[in-house]
Amino acid sequence: MKEDFKLSRRDFIKSSALGTLGVLSTVGVPALLTGCSSPKKKVTVTVPEILASAPEGRPLKAGLVGCGGRGTGAACNFLDAGPGLQITALGDVFPDKLDACRKTLKDKGQEITDENCFLGFDAYQKVIDSGVDVVLLCTPPVFRPMHFEYAIEKGKHCFIEKPCAVDPVGAKRVLVTAKKADQQGLSVISGTIRRSQKDCIETYRRVAEGAIGDIVSAHVTRLGGALWYINRRPEWNDMEYMLRNWVNFCWTSGDLVVEQFVHEIDMMSWFMGDKTPVRAEATGGRQRRVTGDMYDFFSIEYVYDNGLRAHCTSRQINGCDTTHNVMVYGTQGYTNCFDTIYNLDGTIAWQYPKPAPEDPDQSMAVPDPYVQELIRLVTAIRTDTPVNDAEQHVKSTLMAMMGRQSAYTGKFVTWDEIMASEMKLGPETYEFGPVPGIPETPPVAGSPA
Secondary structure, three states, rough: OOHHHHOHHHHHOOOOOOOOOOOHHHOOOOHHHHHHOOOOOOOOOOOOOOOOOOOOOEEEEEEEOOHHHHHHHHHHHHOOHHHHHHEEEEEEEOOOHHHHHHHHHOOOOOOHHHHEEEOOOHHHHHOOOOOEEEEEEOOOOHHHHHHHHHHHHHOEEEOOOOOOOHHHHHHHHOOOOOOHHHHHHHOOOOHHHHHEEEEEEEHHHHHHHOOOOOEEEEEEEEOOOOOOOOOOOOOOOOHOOOOOOOOHHHHHHHOOOHOOOOOHHHHHHHHHHOOOOOHHHEEEOOOOOOOOOOOOOOEEEEEEEOOOOOEEEEEEEEOOOOOOEEEEOOEEEEEEOOOEEEOOOOOOOOOOOOOOOOOOOOOOOOOOOOHHHHHHHHHHHOOOOOEOOOOHHHHHHHHHHHHHHHHHHHEEEHHHHHOOOOOOOOOOOOOOOOOOOOOOEEEOOOOOO
């Protein structure tokens, strides 16, 4: 187990460029991502088409890796995405999770044979090797880079749930794998759902075309209650406890700003033109979380090279007021990014025309974005028009990591530092048993390196 679980600033900003992932230097990862910040003379608005269903075509078999709630949901979403779709293989480390998922799928008419239900840390390989066309990667995100790499190596199309990684090394590994997917003509869709949500897309289109003028700032807030947690049972070893309680440990989830708030960071970045921030200035802490080693609130300021600033704050504490806002401001107006554009005086300039349930015309109804993600994937496969959105997924995940590390260390963290970081969280090998080196206490900002 590496000592860098302590998340010290010294380990975080090691100067060696990309460490053991030597392949990254040949692909030019920093250039791939920092290129997004280059000035553009003309905005080209490209948005995905929203379809009621994927087109008919050859039957597609999918395998699910990670049979928890989100994985089971993604499997059902895949089945709802169009005709001729099957779930034929399941993989997880816990029998109870696999059995519950299998029952849910049986209720939807999908009978998964015993021979295609796999358990263990190598279950992902067995699912991928079982003859599937598509892989749904929905485990805790620490495993995502490894699973994605193997799936692309085996020539499979992929759905990769957010976030794509918990540390910079993993995120950059995903980016390199995504480039290999491009070279093979494979399609990859990420779980950044707002980019597949019809009202958000139509709002974005107008903003990108200049509806609010030049972007000058953003303010993003996601204040909600605490997520679930699981108390340790006497019979559980370290690994079982941490994986069953994965949303409360940084090495398994990335902390709340990476695991959940990445949705809002990604949406903000999208509406701002996917520009690259030069620095994150953050604070955070822990008041009420009762298990794990993570924070339960963050406040992050992203600074851009033109002086623009975007403020993002998130909290997961019960008993508090809640709100959810993604506000982007321009020289001629502002938007909530979901469905409304405002004039500078606060009056509504445009609003998405959502139909009432009783309206006969439902053409502007907003389809479930969780299903729409899979419609996009299946459509790309069946029409032989590959799509791959992993690069923006990686970028948003790295932005979230910048904020996390700034809050954890009490230091400002630059984009260059996150790109050069060799931080890798988690054990070198995954097996049930002791996991030393991860005390169940949160980081303390300002601690000596």
